[in-house]
Amino acid sequence: MKLLILGGTEFVGRALVRSALARGWDVTVFNRGNRPAPEGVTALVGDRTAADGLAALAAAPDGWDVVVDTWADAPVVVRDAARLLAERAGRYAYVSSCSVYAWPAAPGSDESAPLVDGAPDAGDVPYAEAKRGGELATLEAFGAEQSLLVRAGLLLGPWENIGRLPWWLARIARGGRVTAPGPADAPVQYVDVRDLAEWTLSAAQAGLSGPYNLIGPPGAASFGEVLGECVTATGSGAGLRWVDPERVLAAGIAPWTDLPLWVPPRQAPDEAGALYSLDVARALAAGLECRPLAETVADTWQWLQSVGGTVRGKGGTGLSAEQEKTWRGL
Secondary structure, three states, rough: EEEEEEEOOHHHHHHHHHHHHHOOOOOEEEEEEOHHHOOOEEEEEEEOOOOOOOOHHHHOOOOOOOOOOOOOOOHHHHHHHHHOOOOOOEEEEEEHHHEEEEEOOOOOOOOOOEEOOOOOOOOOOOHHHHHHHHHHHHHHOOHHHHHHEEEEEEOOOOOOOOHHHHHHHHHHHHHOEEEEEEOOEEEEOEEEHHHHHHHHHHHHHOOOOOEEEEOOOOEEEEEHHHEEEEEHHHHHOOEEEOOHHHHHHOOOOOOOEEOOOOOOOOHHHHHHOOOOOOHHHHHOOOOOOOOOOOHHHHHHHHEEEEEOOOOOHHHHOOOOHHHHHHHOOO
16 A cells, blocks of 8 residues: 555654554655654655645655545645645545534534534634534545545544643652542543554555544543553552542633543533543444553553653643642642
């Protein structure tokens, strides 16, 4: 298989490159060239947001069996690339997001749930609209039968550039008493980025099309199990002290952003289940396999140590220094 990855040097892109090379595929990556290209690939350089940014793609002598696009911003950028590649590639897989569902998605929602508005010609728009616009741009250029829409849920694993699991690993690695937001049995629904990569390439090779919720089964892990595996992986001996979620919220500490991965129970059941109870039967029936939580956490910790023990996540993930003082006092 000849594969073109638009991206290829960060989180999802790196996982895709590794999976494809392990299969013996011929891999080309196209990106700005700000980071070294992985060994074993053909590297094309260009800025998709620039006026002539796709020139290297246009000049490439050959086509590809599959394109995988990891773009997460302005949909017009997906539109331009997809239009250029429509006659040069057999299939276009767009790594979208479960954020395209109208919030809050009802617990147990599948791919038929209501969607946010989006437009393939849109510029800078909020994340959910950007991902929906990227889906529409893919469909416009390649048609429904040649488009694979990978609606990723919470992604964990090595190379994470958001900083969610790395934040908890770094905190727990320091040891001592770790204040943990309850309840410990709150569900966490996630997928290892390497499992997403494996599934995406297999699905594209098999000719699958349409949208797929790409995330592990609901109920497969709890928040307490995630933090427990962090304690085990780091070997820090940290002690988890669980705090009632109402106390955490009353202290002005925000779920998800200030405390990554944490989604507290809420009075409105639709909101409680919106993030961590999506239906993934379609992806499972199409071959999705998910590795154990312990492997995901341990491998993320091993990678995190290789880059110095912390990562600078995007979007200010994790408590600020001032919030840490309040947090420790709960």
